[in-house]
Amino acid sequence: MTDASQYLLVCYLAARDGGEPVSPGYVADELERSPAVATETLQRLETQGYLTYEPYEGATLTAQGRETAADLYETYVVLSAFFNDVLGLAEPEREAMALAGNVSSLVTERVAETLLEATDVESVDVCV
Incomplete structure (x- = not known):
């Protein structure tokens, strides 16, 4: 799209x-x-x-x-968080907006999993 x-x-x-x-x-x-x-x-x-x-x-x-946009929004949120928390980009929302419609649901799921793994690793590092 x-x-x-x-x-x-x-x-x-x-x-x-x-x-x-x-x-x-x-x-x-x-x-x-x-x-x-x-x-x-x-x-x-x-x-x-x-x-x-x-x-x-x-x-x-x-x-x-609305249904299509809600799906896009989910991808946008995941990409924004990944670009901010993992990649440390200066404008994560702008990057996520540009890519949200170009990423498959499989890629979105994998990025979300990677984001959760990165968050878990950071939590463990903080506790140690």
Whole structure:
């Protein structure tokens, strides 16, 4: 899903934080895209059934969009934690946002396991 996944994830996060509809300007700012590109992508996602888009109002996730975005969110959270806790990246959320739609559920599971193992190792080291 690549770039479209970022749009769904931004809409999902915005809906959780401030409600819907999510303005295309907000999406454009979050993804560092032009408002025209954000509007065009949101309209394309509407034709695919992921959201409804109303001009001058914004985007509202459909049930299908919410389900897809919730899965993306799980991947985003795991990747963000891994990038922060294990790799120590400066902007883990930005990196996770870029990759969330490009990682399979198997990779997400393995990263989560690696993250838990790294956390367990750190706990043991602290206790010793």
